[in-house]
Amino acid sequence: MYFTDRRRLIDMYLTYLGYCNRQDxxxxxxxxxxxASRDFQTYKAAYPKNLLLNQNKKRxxxxxEFTAAYEHDIPSVLTFLTTETWPIEHKNPGFGCQHQFSLPHGMNQxxxxxxxxxxANHRAVDVSYCSANSGTTHRRIHPHAIMTNGLYWYTRAYDEDKREFRNFRLSRLLETKDALDAPYIGQESDRSWVHLVTITIAPHPNHQNTKAFLSDLGLEGKPLINIRTxxxxxxxxxxxxxVDCSESQKMDHNQFPFVLLNRHELVDISSMVIAPGFMTQ
Incomplete structure (x- = not known):
């Protein structure tokens, strides 16, 4: 992890977690x-209204009155918070296309x-959220995790209005406010999050050369793969x-190179509504 300005690292922790200590x-x-102690003093000298020392928690x-001193790259921060890795800053050796397009993430820091x-602090949040189905609504949510589908970032949270855990796309947040007085409903209450299932997939049978797609998954001498999630x-x-999740397995194999083999075991899982072909029978 590379930071030319260590104050930026402190600011990132304070912005996204609300706390930071020397060990961080x-x-x-x-x-x-x-x-590390000098770095905190340097940050405090530059931004005196941004942090205070909690002697009891030693952080x-x-x-x-905190205001982020830096504009942080949100996808990089979320990758760090969810995988403990950080995209390394480096000079691009020029192997890629000179005209690569990166889709704007649309998220507000x-x-x-x-x-x-x-x-991080086990709190609820009052949000304004723009849903594709309901438009703009105001709701109180209890977030407990961050996740991505490779294109968009989401938070997994309990929705007090719907009385269930749901996924909220972070780019659709329009306003947030801490709900400090609300008892927190966390991950331990989210059965769908803690309960693991097995997904069994294999190359689509309509492919002439399934070996190529087995290679994509790093499988040698195995006809399928089991994934726990x-x-x-x-x-x-x-x-x-x-993955083609339709019952008939008739989706275009060029667009969906794999098929779901244990569909019957997953039919009662709510998140399957977004699985390709699952709802189109």
Whole structure:
């Protein structure tokens, strides 16, 4: 993980978690305890209204007046928070297309960081959310996780209005406000998140050379692959892998190179509604 300005790393932790300590810096950068302490003092000197020391918890915390000092790359931060990896800054050697297109992510740092801070501190959030079906609505949610389907980022949260756990696309947040007085409903109550299922997929039978697609999955001498995932992520995974989930397996095999073999075991999983072909019979 590479930061030319270590104050940016401190600011990232305060923005997206609401707290940071010396060990956070030491674990990410090859520095000593004394250097980490100086970094906090340097940050505090530059942005005195952004942090305070919590002696009981032995960490610095964002103040109520906190304002992010940096504009952080949101997808990179979310990748770090969900996978503990960080895209390394480097000079591009020029192997790619000179005219690559990157789809704008549409996420707002203030709204996304409100969600990640809520997860880190076990809090609910009042949000304005633009749904494709319902338009703009106001609701109180209890986020407990962040996930991606490879294109969009989502938070998994309990929706007080619907009285169930749902997935909310982070780019559709229009406003956020901490709900400090609300008892938190967390991950342990989300059965679909903690319950694991097995997905069995294989190359589409309409392909003439299935060996090529087995190679895509790193399979040698195996006709299929079993993947363990949570119920809540099942539809996302099948969608990102472009798996034909129809009962007839008649979808275009060029667009959907794999088929779902144990569809009958997954029919009662709510996230399957977004699996390719599952609803079109």
């Amino acid at each position: 810096l030491i674990s990410q950068i090859d520095i000593g305890t004394a250097t 610095y915390e964002a103040t109520p 203030n709204y996304v960081s409100a969600i990640t801070r809520a997860i 949570s119920e809540a992520m099942t539809g996302f995974l099948l969608s990102s892998l472009r």
